[in-house]
Amino acid sequence: MKVLILKSFIDHDIISEALAAQKADDATLAAILAKAEKSEPLSQTEVAQLLLVEDAGHIAEMNRIAGEIKDRIYGRRVVMFAPLYVSDYCVNNCSYCGYSHKNQFNRRRLSMDEIKREVEILESMGHKRLALEAGEDPVNCDIDYITDAMEAIYSVQKGNGSIRRINVNIAATTVENYKKLESKGIGTYILFQETYDDTAYLEHHQGGPKRNYLYHLTAFDRAMEAGIEDVGGGVLFGLADYRSEVLALLQHNAHLEEVYGVGFHTVSVPRLKKALGMDLAQYPHIVTDEQFKRIVTVLRLALPYVGIILSTRETPEIRDELLRCGISQLSAGSVTGVGGYEERENGEDISQFSVDDERSPIEIIKSLVDSGYIPSYCTACYRSGRTGDRFMQLAKSGKIGYVCEPNALMTLLEYIQDYGDDELKAKGYKFIDEHAKTIDNPKVREMTLSRIERLKNGERDLYV
Helix, strand or coil, rough: CCCCCCCEEEEEEHHHHHHCCCCCCCCHHHHHHHHHCCCCCHHHHHHHHHHHHHHHHHHHHHCCCCCCHHHHCCCEHHHHHHEEEECCCCCCCCCCCCCCCCCCCCCCEEEEHHHHHHHHHHCCCCEEEEEEECCEEECECCCCCCHHHHHHHCEEEEEEEEECEEEEECCCHHHHHHHHHHHHCEEECCCCCCCCCHHHHHHHHHHHHHCCCHHHCCCCEEEECCCCEEEEEEEEEECCHHHHHHHHHHHHHHHHHHCCCCCCCCCECCCCCCCCCCCHHHHCCCCCCCHHHHHCCCCHHCCCEEEEEECCCCHHHHHHHCCCCCCCEEECCCCEEEEEECCCCCCCCCCCCCCCCCCCCHHHHHHHCCCCCCEEECCHHHCCCHHHHHHHHHHHHHCHHHHHHHHHHHHHHHHHHHHCCHHHHHHHHHHHHHCCCCCHHHHHHHHHHHHHHHHHHCCCCCCC
């Protein structure tokens, strides 16, 4: 067991020096992109130079390479998930969050029966993977409530539906509590640093335990010490300069790789949105669409093997654009309020933030298929022990695609058969058969085609 020390591993001087360096000339930029295209590590200065590029032609080339990297490693699959909010009780005062303690509204914590009802609705939408979300409140939402919620979620089976992976996004906690999450079958532990700028962090976290920057920053160290192998980082872009945030996020990943042998499993890129009790006009670092696109592109170039997650905070148009820049996971049909799936059309809606993509999962799936992407509900790696460094070794070997695309095709077929309408069935079956026949490895191709036939004959949950 390592001795955990509350010490920052974010070097702001290195970040400042990298961003102050001379912008790359054409030859230097070409060399950086050549490294990125081969998935070679990039230095902080090289990443900073990518963030500072202004030429439209160079930007288009960066976007192209980022999209090709994602497709080369993971294929055309796009992982689908939905959030499940179980409690909006919170003792923190975060300036940007609708759940902030200072906001006055009727707070709610779902009972286990209410959680099961939400899960039934999510399963009827086709979801297999959830992100469990809750505010921080040691009295109204302690760790035992979260682990009980996980048990309740995994217990629900509606028709052919079941939740096969629960990722958990809750506040920074202790090694003991992370061990409890691990024992209940957590997928990825997700925590956003919100901002790595320690001054901005204190400005936006006015009260509550979350105000402790170092405790929050070192949460993944405690999670990994507890045996959780997959962790997912993120920044709430809009609280500080986005370029500094990207470089700090990469430093955080490098710290985890150095100490634990594996970095982030996923990186989320939420952008600041309107929420109860806050005014966007008071935030000077709001990220434009073009800047946001740059963030995703550079993260894919710098972290080629990491899953990059985009939520329904963004519009359908932006989400479609960012898929071409390296996004690999999408939420679908989301609500961001407690009990929101059952009360989508009724009751008081206190959401954590606003949602700009209100399409149903089936509408998003149709759009993805039309664009040549494979919507995936796969959870095979988690259930086959391909987690942590074992997952990354497979990804870096170039072999992860041999399981990603077949599993994506099989879970898409499951979805079509169980939840698809006539339109999706008409295009989906043809899409799946055509893609399966293009799998390069003959053994994998034949296995996939065989399992597709078994799924069509009524079997379920087949995966590589």
